Amino acid sequence: MRLTRYFLPVLKETPSEAQIASHRLMLRAGMIKQAAAGIYSWLPLGFKVLRKVENIVHEEQARAGHIPIQMPVLQSADLWRESGRYDDYGEEMLRMKDRHGRDMLYTPTAEELVTDIFRAHVGSYKDLPLTLYQIQWKFRDEIRPRFGVMRGREFYMKDGYNFDLDYESAIHAYNRHMVSYLRTYERMGLQAIPMRADSGPIGGDDTHEFLVLAETGESEVFYDSAITTLEFGEREVDFDDRDACAAIVKEWTTPYARTDETHDETLFAQVPQERQRRSRGIEVGQIFYFGTKYSEPMGATVQGPDGKPVPVHMGSHGIGVSRLLGAIIEASHDDKGIIWPEGVTPFHCGIVNLKQGDEEADAASEAIYSSLKALGLDPLYDDRDERAGGKFATMDLIGLPWRITVGPRGLKNGVVELTSRRTGESEEMPPEQAVERIAQIYAPHFSSGSGVEPMANRSFHTWL
Numbered sequence: 233m234r235l236t237r238y239f240l241p242v243l244k245e246t247p248s249e250a251q252i253a254s255h256r257l258m259l260r261a262g263m264i265k266q267a268a269a270g271i272y273s274w275l276p277l278g279f280k281v282l283r284k285v286e287n288i289v290h291e292e293q294a295r296a297g298h299i300p301i302q303m304p305v306l307q308s309a310d311l312w313r314e315s316g317r318y319d320d321y322g323e324e325m326l327r328m329k330d331r332h333g334r335d336m337l338y339t340p341t342a343e344e345l346v347t348d349i350f351r352a353h354v355g356s357y358k359d360l361p362l363t364l365y366q367i368q369w370k371f372r373d374e375i376r377p378r379f380g381v382m383r384g385r386e387f388y389m390k391d392g393y394n395f396d397l398d399y400e401s402a403i404h405a406y407n408r409h410m411v412s413y414l415r416t417y418e419r420m421g422l423q424a425i426p427m428r429a430d431s432g433p434i435g436g437d438d439t440h441e442f443l444v445l446a447e448t449g450e451s452e453v454f455y456d457s458a459i460t461t462l463e464f465g466e467r468e469v470d471f472d473d474r475d476a477c478a479a480i481v482k483e484w485t486t487p488y489a490r491t492d493e494t495h496d497e498t499l500f501a502q503v504p505q506e507r508q509r510r511s512r513g514i515e516v517g518q519i520f521y522f523g524t525k526y527s528e529p530m531g532a533t534v535q536g537p538d539g540k541p542v543p544v545h546m547g548s549h550g551i552g553v554s555r556l557l558g559a560i561i562e563a564s565h566d567d568k569g570i571i572w573p574e575g576v577t578p579f580h581c582g583i584v585n586l587k588q589g590d591e592e593a594d595a596a597s598e599a600i601y602s603s604l605k606a607l608g609l610d611p612l613y614d615d616r617d618e619r620a621g622g623k624f625a626t627m628d629l630i631g632l633p634w635r636i637t638v639g640p641r642g643l644k645n646g647v648v649e650l651t652s653r654r655t656g657e658s659e660e661m662p663p664e665q666a667v668e669r670i671a672q673i674y675a676p677h678f679s680s681g682s683g684v685e686p687m688a689n690r691s692f693h694t695w696l
């Protein structure tokens with residue numbers, strides 16, 4: 233993309249309404265615009281990152297064997313009356329009537345709707361296990377929407393639902409979700425720690441929240457620092473292997489890690505003192521096992537092996553897709569702006585032409601731009617007729633992890649500069665070598681089928 237052809241409405245001033253870095257930076261980098269309290273339009277740069285995050289979620293769900301669907305945002309109240317949640321949910325549910333006076337609502341979550349799909353179409357234990365999920369907009373009329381996309385009223389969420397014959401199978405589904413979430417967050421450059429949590433209004437026995445450590449997080453967390461040294465990495469996991477999934481879950485749930493809701497001082501005191509940490513965290517996901525809470529009242533049964541109907545065991549599993557953008561920025565920024573991890577960066581690399589209009593600098597910049605594109609990479613070329621300082625400031629603000637700087641002086645010696653946004657370190661090298669280096673940096677993301685691969689280069693979404 234050439235910056236002169238793009239729509240990147242960066243702000244010079246720091247918006248006064250934004251209290252935390254991610255909110256300020258998303259507004260300043262022209263990623264989002266508030267449409268109403270807690271409701272945002274996604275501008276090109278923000279939309280691009282949102283899609284990358286979403287794509288990683290889809291790919292990792294596909295890897296775990298989960299099946300994507302799409303359910304409507306507007307739902308009839310009738311199903312929610314069956315489960316009893318229409319009255320229980322309270323003010324957070326946005327309710328409305330259609331022209332016939334029927335009660336409708338904007339989905340805050342979708343257990344009822346997916347259970348209705350299940351009971352209509354699945355009749356036998358032989359059709360299990362089944363996990364359906366969607367990534368869809370949700371609405372919760374939060375009393376205090378704040379921090380931009382972190383606590384919106386409208387937000388984008390992955391919600392998945394497992395249907396299993398018995399407790400053991402449902403716990404395997406729970407474990408499978410935990411394992412796939414660990415991999416999902418790591419691909420986004422995040423460490424999200426599973427912490428034992430409280431089940432809240434959805435109700436349930438087993439639940440973990442995934443928290444990204446950040447001073448600005450809304451949850452108070454207590455953990456053994458040993459958990460922060462765990463890494464999922466490139467492990468190959470057979471998601472049908474119950475023992476393998478359980479072993480990974482054990483690895484991550486053995487060190488103490490809890491939110492304030494479930495924190496236990498006596499247990500925490502058993503963690504060696506030098507490893508005890510009290511901090512804050514951002515909840516970017518949650519998994520629940522809740523058994524037959526919905527299947528029983530809604531009559532979602534299957535015929536068991538003995539021919540008798542049994543209510544299915546269920547769980548629901550969420551990822552805060554839009555909140556993740558805020559969490560990634562909270563975890564990765566500096567005074568100058570955002571620092572995107574390679575896995576989710578909106579463009580792979582920036583090209584800054586120090587002297588637009590200079591024949592050689594223009595030609596070299598164009599050549600780098602087209603070579604990167606020919607390799608399937610997605611560069612952003614700042615081809616504006618602007619001072620170098622302004623161009624650097626924009627690149628630093630929008631946070632592309634790599635920048636190639638092209639100027640007449642370097643070109644006289646046959647070199648351009650390759651700069652890491654994270655370390656600020658620069659290296660001079662011939663233009664072809666800079667292109668080669670960028671290709672190498674992103675190679676692992678391409679071969680693992682990561683979300684950094686431009687959608688246009690895909691046969692089609694691999695997760696469908």
Ligand code: ATP
Nearest residue numbers: 381382383384387389515516517518550551552555
């Ligand atoms: P919170 O405790 O932050 O209100 P929750 O526990 O009610 O969230 P869940 O029902 O677990 O939310 O939803 C799954 C995920 O959706 C959460 O882990 C979070 O990342 C995200 N999420 C929930 N509420 C919001 C919101 N208002 N704005 C943005 N993301 C949200």
Ligand code: MG
Nearest residue numbers: 441515517518
């Ligand atoms: Mg939650």
